[in-house]
Amino acid sequence: MARSHKQTQKLKTAGIHLVLVALSLLFMFPLLWMLSTAVKPIDETMLQPPKWIPSVFMWGNFREAFTYSSDTLGYIPFLVYGRNTLILCILGVAGTVVSNSLVAYAFGRLKWPGRDFAFAVTLATMMVPFPVLMVPIYGMFKEFGWIGTFKPLWVPAWFGSAFAIFLLRQFFRSIPFELSEAAKLDGCSEWGIYWSVVMPLAKPALAVVALFHFMGTWNDFLGPLIYLLDQKTFTLSLGLQVFQSQHGGTQWNLLMAASAIVVAPIIVLFFFTQKQFIEGITMTGLKG
Secondary structure: OHHHHHHHHHHHHHHHHHHHHHHHHHHHHHHHHHHHHHOOOHHHOOOOOOOOOOOOOOOHHHHHHOOOOOOOOOOOOHHHHHHHHHHHHHHHHHHHHHHHHHHHHHHHHOOOOOHHHHHHHHHHHHHOOHHHHHHHHHHHHHHHOOOOOOHHHHHHHHHOOHHHHHHHHHHHHHOOHHHHHHHHHOOOOHHHHHHHHHHHHOHHHHHHHHHHHHHHHHHOOHHHHHHOOOHHHOOHHHHHHHHHHOOOOOOHHHHHHHHHHHHHHHHHHHHHHHHHHHHHHHHOOOOO
């Protein structure tokens, strides 16, 4: 009987793994197709039925995509775009970690009049769609003289995000308050408790917030499209659109090669931080 039960459990586990593998392949389909197209000759990119494995692997597509130039269209400076994107990611991640952790600490660890109401109002801002705010925010940044600069794309990160505040608050509330009380008995100030007690314990949640913002900034297209004017300040997502438009007819193999290189850092970053990411999501109560 016990043996039959073990066999049943093994079959259930195998079935679950089979379903998960099938779903993984389904979600990986666009990525696999992008990689397949990136190494194809141009005449095989639109074949019907689709051809997954090219007759000749065109590894030179990656080099050509990032060194394309034309006497009439000009050079596509993807390295400049990558530098711009990285600058925005670093400034934005720094801002989102500092500002959101401070606000979340006030909501989660301190008691003050109107705290719960202020937190509810903060969460309510998540229901306001960005298109509603896009025009007034643009007008404000125009008055500041920031249009055409990086400032509209990273300065707002230093003023908090409702989702990140909520996520960090949930984590901060899970840290035993006895640690704060013990630190106070030792003469530690509130700032010292935040910096020396809470922040070291909150590394998984901070990693999640930082990773979310990094990926959002790296993939952001609408923000750079609205605020950036000079091609020298373009980001990678906007650069891909420029690359596509400057070829007249889209050369899908080169576009997919460029896209593969653009998304590669995000994939590598996730693989190196997936442990902290999963741990942070689980410990903040967002696991479902």
